[in-house]
Every structure is written in C-alpha cells, then in structure tokens.
Amino acid sequence: MNSSVIVFPGSNCDRDIAVALEKMQFKNQMVWHKETKLPKSDLIVIPGGFSYGDYLRSGAIAGKSLIINEVIKAANDGCLILGICNGFQILTETGLLKGALLRNKNLKFINRDVNIKIINNKTKFSNRYKKDQVLKINIAHNEGNYFTNSEHLKELKNDDLIAFKYCDEEGDINEVSNPNGSLENIAGILNTKKNILGMMPHPERMIDDLISNKDGVNLFSSLLN
C-alpha cells in the first residue's frame, strides 16, 4: 500500500508516523508542502505538530497551503486520508471534516495516555479492532476540544461517523474520562463517505511495547486489510 505523509513547516510527528508506516510495510513517501503534485497514494497522512507554529489558529495556514488542494482532490476521489492531532485540526480547517478543535477545557497542553473506545469498527481505519474495544493511547495537544453544531452532531450519530470516544479503563464514557472537554467525549470522526478520519490521539506512538504498547498497530493493519 502506498502512503504519503505531508510535511508542513512545523510538522513534528512526521518522522514518527513515517517510522510507524514503514514498520507496518507501507511504501511511504514524504511530501513537502510546496509540492503541487502528489505521488500515487492509497493513503495520505497529515501528521501532528505545530504547522506554521499554530499562528493565526492551529491548522489554519496549512489548510490554505499549495499541497492541500491536491489532498482535497484526492479525498474527493476516494483516497484514504488520516489526520492525526494537528492533522485533524488541518482537516477541519479545509472543510474535509466538519466541526472545530477548541482549546482544551483546562487551558493547558495535555500529554498523557488516555483510554478511547472503538465506536465504529466497520471502517477502513478500524476493521481490525473489536467494537467497544478500549485502547490506551497517548494524546498531546493544546486544542483537542472537539465541537460541532447540533445538526452535524446528529449526522455524526445517525451515520455512525464517530470513530472513537474518550472513556475510562472500563470503557465508561463520562465527564471524568474526558481529558479536554470534547463534545460527547469525541476523540475522532469520519466524513460522510468514511474515507477520511481525523483523530486527536496518536496511534503512531503506540506501536512498540518498549516505548508504550501496541494499541495503535491495528489502525494501520486495518488500512492494509
């Protein structure tokens, strides 16, 4: 499977996701933001980091960059798109995903392992997980507080577009297990066609028992499936 990782000035999880993709046997290429053509890709990843230093608003400037037009075209053609952390923020800025990521409720950067629950396991990104499976996964963000309007929230629920929700170890979804104030504990969402996933947690950080755990591996193997 061919993958492309888009690199913006200020991206800083680009190497981490490339390591994960290569470990999972993807044929990966790094694509500089000033490029105007994408290599042939089955998967495009927009990595985490601080593209353009989060200036203006996180993801806002990257959302208007040259390569993004190509990403939008590819997305409309059905290519799989994965936005992680800042990548998720960028996807909401482009309009490929609806809603917005606001400042964390506690107004602080949060880096720690949290639990998330697989809400929809019938997607290209999650078919190797069991429904309601609880993962332990690292988050690292300042603006991960997902918000959207009630109409879109209804759509997310009715069309099964919520991919993950923050929960506790037992899988209970409640206020205590919500690290950043996200609407209904939402940690990741899909677009209507389900070829685009935006998520705040970092699956690429969960591929090695020595460092953390392997709870992120199945996201990549789902894509290969």
Place this chain on the structure above:
Amino acid sequence: MTITDQVVEKHGLKLEEYSKIKKLMQREPNLLELGIFSAMWNEHCSYKSSRKHLKTLPTKGTCVIQGPGENAGVIDIGDDDAIIFKIESHNHPSYIEPYQGAATGVGGILRDIFTMGARPIALLNSIHFGSPDHFKTKSLLNGVVSGIAGYGNCIGIPTVAGETKFNSSYNENILVNAMAVGHAKKNKIFYSKAKGINKSVVYVGSKTGRDGIHGASMASAEFDENSEEKKPTVQVGDPFTEKLLMEACLELMKDNSIISIQDMGAAGLTSSSVEMASKGDLGIELSLDKIPCREENMTPYEIMLSESQERMLIILEDGKEKHAKKIFKKWDLNFVVIGKTTNTNMLTLKYKNSIDGEIPIDALASKAPVYDREWVKKKLPKTKVDFKKLKKVKIKDALIKILSTANHSNKSWVTNQYDQMVMGDTVQKSGADAAIIRIHGKTKAIAVSVDSSADYCKAHPLTGGKQVVCENWRNLISVGAKPMAITNCLNFGNPENPEIMGEFAECLIGIKESCEFLNFPVVSGNVSFYNGTNNKNIFPTPVIGGVGLIQKLDKTMNHKFKKENSNLILIGKTFGHLEQSVFFHEIYSIFEGQPPEINLVNEKNNGESVLEIIKNDLADSVHDISHGGLIVALAEMSFETQFGVKINKPKKLTNIFEYLFGEDQSRYILEIDNINLEKTEKILKNNNIFYENIGTTQKDFFEISKEIKIDIKELYQINNQWYNNY
C-alpha cells in the same frame, strides 16, 4: 555621546574595568565599542569570577570528545554515535517575564546542541520557585511551566525529565535551568572555531529586533525594586522559526559546506562573531547595514547588542554560498552574507561604508578581566539536634505530611504539560530516577537526569557539592545505565560577597572530588551569579545534569514494584542522619545541622554492584534512597502499582524515625525475587557491600512493623493532592 562615568556604570562596567578597556584600545572607545565591551565582559559571558575555579574541574575521560569551551560537551557512546549535551540557566529573564524567559531558555540551549551537528533528542529542566505562599510563586510557576511546554512541544523535542522545587530563598529570584541532549555521528561534529581568511560570514535565521538588548548584562546584576523595568531586556521566543532553523542547519550539515558555526545566544551577534574569530585566532569584519532587521532605523549599537532569538552565524567554505542559500530559502529563513574573516585580529564593524567600531579580538576575549575573588570557608555546622527531646509524632502522620508537601508531591501537573513522547524513542519518562531515550533506530539508549540539593549545599557547600554529583550518579545507576559524564549549571548569589563566593568555591571542590573519584567528567556547563534581590541571595544551587549509557535496551530498570513477596534489599549503611533531612525541615522546621556525609568509596562500590545486579537480570525494581529517606523511597516504589511493603523492625537501630527518615547517602532499595536472592547476595558479598534484607513486597498495603499500615491507593492519592489544590 561622551563616555562619562555614569555611562560606563550604566553598562554594568566598573570604572577600573573601563580604564583597562582604554589601555587595551589605546584610546577611548565610542559608545558602540563600549556596548560591545559590556556585552563581552559581563559575568554571564566572561566567567570572570568563576573561571579560576572552573579550571579545577575534571573535564577529561576516555568517553570525552569535547569538554567545556564549545557550545556544548560531546561524549562518545560507541558505534560512531556521539551525545552532545549542555545545561544553561535563564533565571533572571524568567523572573521578569516567566513565559518568554523560560521559553527562550529552552530555545537557547537547543541551539547550542544543533549548532554542533546534533539532532536534539531530549529536553530536561530544573526549576526552583519561592515558597508556595509567596504571592508571586503561583503565577511564576504557571508561566515557567507553560513557557517550557510552549517551546519544547512546538519544536517537537520531548521534555523527559526534570525537577520542580520550592524554597523561600527563591522568592525573589527563581531558577530556570534547561538542559538539552542531542545525538550526532562522531565524525560529523561542528565547532565554532573559524578557519581561513576571506571566508564568507553568513547570517541565518530570524531577523534582528530590539528585544533582549543588554540581556546578558541584566543577567549579571542583582535585582532591586525596579527589576520590573527590565522587561524589555527579555527576548521573545519563536519555536516555529527555531524548528525551521534546526532543520535547515541539519540539512546543510549533511555535506562539507560549513567551516564553523555558532548560535547567537547571550550578547547576540557580538559574542558569536568574537568567539568564532577568537578561537580561530583571526579577525572578522561585519557590514552591519546588511543585517536583516525587524524594525526600521536600528543603530549599529542596537544591532550588535540585540538578543533576538533563532539566529546563527556560519562561516562557509568557498563556493558553497549558493547551495547553502537554497536550503535556507526552502525553509523560508533569512540568509545573508554579512562579512568575512580577516587576518587583522580585529572585530571591524562597518556601517554605510564607514568603520563604526574596531576592537582587538583578544581585548574582548582572552584579555577580558579574570578575578580571584575573596572567599571564606564555611565551617561544618556543629549544632547537634537531640531528637529525643523533640515532641513525639506518629510515623504515619509524618509520612502523610511529607508526601503532601509541594516539594514531595507527584509532579504530573507539571510534566503532563510537556510532550514527553514525540520522536517515538522515550522508553522512560518523567517520574523515574532517570529518563531513558533510545538512540533512534538502535537497540541502545541513554539515561538522563538532573539533580540539585540546595538545602545540603546551604548547610555545607563542600558536602553538598559532593552529594549532588553522587545523587545524579545514583539516579543513572538505578535505571541500569553506566554513568558517563555531566554538565553543570552553577546558580549562586553575588560573587562580590566573600561568603557567597565561598559557597561557590566550596561547592566546586565538592563537585570536583566526586567527579574525579567516580570518573564522571564535566563536559559543559554554565555559571549564573547575582541570583538575589537587594542583597538577599538564593541558596547555593549547583544543578547537575548527567548522561549514562544503556548498552542493551532489554536491560533497563525502573523503580516500580513488580510483584508480591519479593525481598527488599537495602544496599548501603543506615546511620539515621536526620539533620538537613526532609523530616526535620517539614515536620519540625529544624534547619540547623550538617548534611549527610558522603563516602566516595562506598558510593562507587555500592553503585557498581547495583549495576552488576541489574546487568545480571536479578532485580525487578531499583530505587535510590534520596530526600525523605527509606520510607519515602518505598512509598514511591509502590505508587501506581498494586504492591506495597511489609517492613520488619530494624534489628540494630533503636530509633525507628532515624531508620525510616534518615538521609544517609549511597543507598539503594532493590526488589529481588526469591529465586534471585542467592545470586544477588553473592555479588554483594563478593564486592564487600553492606546490605540488609528489610522485608518483602505485599499486595495493597504499605506496612512497617506495627507503626503504620495504609492502603497504597490512599497513599498515592495523598501524594497527588498538592498541585491540584494549589
């Protein structure tokens, strides 16, 4: 402008120093030249009070590739890999403007690392604040932590270890020390020494603004009631630009374009250009009208003294300009040839076709003043506290009180604000004795830790200096690393006061003794004097940042209990030293007495034996016994596990408080499974190590003879309250 005595003093120079300047120049300097002297001759840049003492530190060792004197120290960790690291203070700016002060402290130390060709792989910090009750502490704590987080998280380098401490001596002068660690190929290390005449001097990075003018001079004086007015001398950081600068520099470093490279840190363009020329025994000529400026009409004086961040000076090989420029343009950074190297041994500053300043390089560097300041020895405190005469307390109450103090509480409120996992190689993060970072793509790792013991150093600087090196050594050992080398950040008060100078001199003697004995050389460091306000000085606070090597990643260790019914082996002798202990400070408010003694022979033998036990896969968890004594160490081992302890009453020591809370040095606790006990004891006996089997681990409860029995979850909860309630 005529240079009057007031002008000289405003530049932080003494009148006798000004006479020396005139002698070296053989004329009166103009204002630009005076500004440059003030930038180079201040304490921060010239090390004029400390140089004599720093020279005594051991800086050589088989692993040392580069000792002090460069941007950072370099050590050899085998297989072509080098580790480059340094610690630096940003105390004064952080007190005036906590967010930017701390952020630019991180930015500055990172540049020191990647200037030398290393990709930074870890950040650490040691931050000291005033008493939690002091009205400024809360906002300073918030500002500093978010400044460190803001810079490190954005540039994408994990902040993996550190310490956060509180003591009223820092009420009006906090400490913010940042350490960076990088990895490079051994044959690809870049230095600041200029070579060759007529080589292009290139300015890269951010534009120059009016921020930070006289920052280094500000950091070389005590604060007074007007310190707030010094805010404009604090630089403003831009981690995004630093990220671009780092990537661009590392990209250019892949081939052989660079002769030498130096970041613009304290004293900006002045110190970087002078240092490069001085090391190369050359002159340097700069055209100041070519400098990219952020603001209009900046004068040569402002340009030379600005401390705007994220800038570098590079001397390029002939014909490499086009290639280098392309890389910096790719990263949207400024790239301007601003001058050349010369054979004049002068710093020549041109502005609009006229020479605005010309100073002999050696007058700024090698001939800068060096002082042999008067210092007095501190006597070992004689007061003996008679513990028997003190009011009785319960062990449980004392432990609970200690675990709920600011200094001994769980610090995840701080560390959760730092990205500790980015770069994907963090094997062990904050909260352990030392952090462990894997060398990317390899099966080996380094361990890193920063430590300080200001209470001990205040009570007796020599013992304290010795202790803090040992403490760092122990922390590296405890995670299974072979200690390699250290960097030090020496934070002290006013060196013109002989008592403070004595604290400095004696701490250094202590550091030297330990480093020599443990073969633990100092490869880089920084001195910060004048930490005080209106003659009130901080406690002497040398901070040690150590690096150790873990040859094989399957042999790492941490301090969390792993199972029940393991033996608890206490290594090292317990005498029950309570003076200067957390117990005396927190429970009885007794601050008299001497710190615990260090026996370097025991230190080395105990540490090496622990390492041998870890290497032989005999231990399940290891923790050094540090501030708070045995009982606090045991509590920390049980936190976040399902296992507590069952400790028997000590056989020899009659006083259980001394046994549990004493801070005798060179001690470790090891969790040893029954099947490994014999082998472990054999190693300990062979090495003549004093040890005791003090009890076992057990499920759920923390129990010490009949004195205390408490659920470990409850204990952990107690340990987590302070920050959340502050």
